[in-house]
Amino acid sequence: MDENYDTVAIIRKEIFNLTDTHVIDVKDPENALDALMFVLAIDAEKCSRNKRQNY
Template sequence: MRLLFKQRLFSWFDSYDIYDEAGDTVYTVEGKLSWGHCLHILNAAGEHIGTVQERVLTFLPRFELYIRDQYVGSIQKRFTFFAPKFDIDCNGWQAEGDLLEWDYRVTEACGALVATVHKELFHWTDTYVIDVADPGNALCALMLVLAIDAEKCSRN
């Protein structure tokens, strides 16, 4: 399953539209006013289905992931000198990026590929392509990409 993740051009808070390969909106992401990033994920019908909430006052950036209101895990950046790495306490996944932080691989603990993320260049706003091996993992993969993008935004 392929998802196209595009940030909205004019928005006071983090807002994104996520499209499928046919160009249909699958998810909408709305940033909420809070201390740290708080991103609400809505399905195509406009129903709240997930949240990515940044935990503040931590040594390294950490985000908690919720499906509906149920805690499902977290993602925390590891201390590294070169390529970014994230520890994911959700499904036993790990995420590792390239040196420029444009491409990421999400893998299971056994090394099996869960998703790849590629940042497209030459767009007015942040645009990512997310390829998910199992469509059942699409929401969790999207939440990871949102957390990684929010972490990058916090640094800039």
């Protein structure tokens, strides 16, 4: 959401894939990089959490 509470992007995870696959639908192309960085940050946190649990 932006400062006007408008939807900037819709991000969803496809569940029937062998790897994590995300679909990012961006309303305004200027926000595409922000949406991608958001997904990458979530994925990095998930990977870090999994590595800590395996020790």
